[in-house]
Amino acid sequence: MFEFRFGVDDLAATWFAYSPLQEAVLSLRTRSAAARYPEQQPWLARWQSRYETLDTALLESLIAPVGFVPDFLTPRPSGPRPDFAAELARLADTPPEVVRADVLAAYRGDGSPLPPVLAGLVDDPAALTARVAEALEAYWTRCLAPDWWPRARSVLEADIAYRGRMLSERGAEGLFADLDNRLCWQAGVLRLTDPHPAVRALAASVDVAGRGLVLIPTLFGLGAQTDITQVGPPLIAYPARGKATMSEGLTAAHRAVPHGPLAGLIGAPRARLLVLLATPASTTELAHRLGVTPGAVSRHLGALAAAGLLDRARHGRSVLYRRSRLGDELAAGRS
Numbered sequence: 001m002f003e004f005r006f007g008v009d010d011l012a013a014t015w016f017a018y019s020p021l022q023e024a025v026l027s028l029r030t031r032s033a034a035a036r037y038p039e040q041q042p043w044l045a046r047w048q049s050r051y052e053t054l055d056t057a058l059l060e061s062l063i064a065p066v067g068f069v070p071d072f073l074t075p076r077p078s079g080p081r082p083d084f085a086a087e088l089a090r091l092a093d094t095p096p097e098v099v100r101a102d103v104l105a106a107y108r109g110d111g112s113p114l115p116p117v118l119a120g121l122v123d124d125p126a127a128l129t130a131r132v133a134e135a136l137e138a139y140w141t142r143c144l145a146p147d148w149w150p151r152a153r154s155v156l157e158a159d160i161a162y163r164g165r166m167l168s169e170r171g172a173e174g175l176f177a178d179l180d181n182r183l184c185w186q187a188g189v190l191r192l193t194d195p196h197p198a199v200r201a202l203a204a205s206v207d208v209a210g211r212g213l214v215l216i217p218t219l220f221g222l223g224a225q226t227d228i229t230q231v232g233p234p235l236i237a238y239p240a241r242g243k244a245t246m247s248e249g250l251t252a253a254h255r256a257v258p259h260g261p262l263a264g265l266i267g268a269p270r271a272r273l274l275v276l277l278a279t280p281a282s283t284t285e286l287a288h289r290l291g292v293t294p295g296a297v298s299r300h301l302g303a304l305a306a307a308g309l310l311d312r313a314r315h316g317r318s319v320l321y322r323r324s325r326l327g328d329e330l331a332a333g334r335s
Helices: 020-026 038-051 056-061 084-092 095-111 125-146 149-180 260-266 270-275 283-290 294-306 325-332
Strands: 001-004 183-186 191-192 204-207 216-220 235-239 312-317 318-322
Touching: 020 084, 020 125, 020 149, 020 216, 038 191, 056 125, 084 125, 125 149, 125 204, 149 183, 149 216, 149 318, 260 270, 260 325, 270 283, 270 294, 270 325, 283 294, 283 318, 283 325, 294 312, 294 318, 318 325
Parallel strands: 001 204, 216 235
Antiparallel strands: 001 191, 183 191, 312 318
């Protein structure tokens, strides 16, 4: 069990962020554990030919068999919405002794031997870091950035918007109870309990001590997780709400036109948007999922919002739309 102990002002300094670098690294889990990430498999198939041109031996060695990741690969975000290039630059500047220690700690906790590609580089951590940074940059540029990341970013933005609402409406206890079943908040202490014996063996008690706890949604967590070594400022990654929707828009079935009373009342395009907006999404994201132009989506969103069927709020650089209570009631009776 990990315990995070909060002082009087620490809860006020708790904040949310997502990390494109973390998502890039953790996405590599989907290759060895496909059954755990069914929503990602259509994406993997989409970029498989590009992935095969990369430094795949090194990339796949970054995930230990049980799923552990060296901590230097997933640094705590410097802000709510960091840039991938900036995060990669921070990774490249990791002190060599930290790189070596983190790699060994990940595989020691996993109980597995180092794969040959890491065994040949771990004693030259500067060279290892440079090769990792180069491999991750190529993976991001060729596979993730063109189509996958805009969709992923929209899901992560929607999660953060929802969590902010939960905190304001239900307080810390309600927020953490809803965040993940591995987390428990009681009397100023946040407890993270992991079912895996290897993780339980790494248990620690952490004083937040004015450093601020950052909560990071991820599409590749099966439960809340924290750093293996706990040597840096505290962070917790947790499964993003709505991650199961990642494959929407990649299948013909999702683009099917809704039928029934709802489509007859407001038209098929607006009915389709109303059904999708059970979870928040941006105009760009909806256009991508439906295979239409952002302009077309924007016109329909404006009409639905004017009718009181949608709520909208700005989050960072995006405006997210979500069904209002009236929209929920109308969608519930669509069939």
